[in-house]
Amino acid sequence: MPKVSMTVNGKRVSADVEGRTLLVQFLREHQRLTGTHVGCDTSQCGACVVHVDGRAIKACTTLALSCEGANVTTIEGLANGTELHPMQAAFRTHHGLQCGFCTPGMIMAAIDMVNRLGYDLSEETIRHELEGNICRCTGYHNIVKAIQAGAAAMGGMKVAAE
Numbered sequence: 001m002p003k004v005s006m007t008v009n010g011k012r013v014s015a016d017v018e019g020r021t022l023l024v025q026f027l028r029e030h031q032r033l034t035g036t037h038v039g040c041d042t043s044q045c046g047a048c049v050v051h052v053d054g055r056a057i058k059a060c061t062t063l064a065l066s067c068e069g070a071n072v073t074t075i076e077g078l079a080n081g082t083e084l085h086p087m088q089a090a091f092r093t094h095h096g097l098q099c100g101f102c103t104p105g106m107i108m109a110a111i112d113m114v115n116r117l118g119y120d121l122s123e124e125t126i127r128h129e130l131e132g133n134i135c136r137c138t139g140y141h142n143i144v145k146a147i148q149a150g151a152a153a154m155g156g157m158k159v160a161a162e
Contacts, residue, residue, distance in 0.1 A: 009077030026064035035075035046133030049105040056112030075104035087150035096146030098137035110147045119155030
């Protein structure tokens, strides 16, 4: 079996994997990082979104071997100790979750959205950008508000809690 090596959440890791091993399997089964969820196996739901070399990707359709030498960030790698990332804090403050299954992928997609599009995101832009992420519990209203607040916080702006 080939060996794959990458940096995951700032830690250099490697493992022998089958060529068909998906990144989500590598993270969950080999690294025990279970915050990256498998919801559909077809790149439809977005529960598996992680960052590879600073870009959001869906880990359920990415081969682990294709990430050789890459820097991977998962939901577990966002917080700074007990201090939540601003987007995580915004999801908590603005009740941007119900069951929580989609939340890690939503947060990772939201951070990528902010990194690409800036800190002042309209509701329309957020809803368009979230088309690849499915939440079966909410009406997305609080998710959109959480992303707007998280984006503002990432930009250093003060945001009032609802």
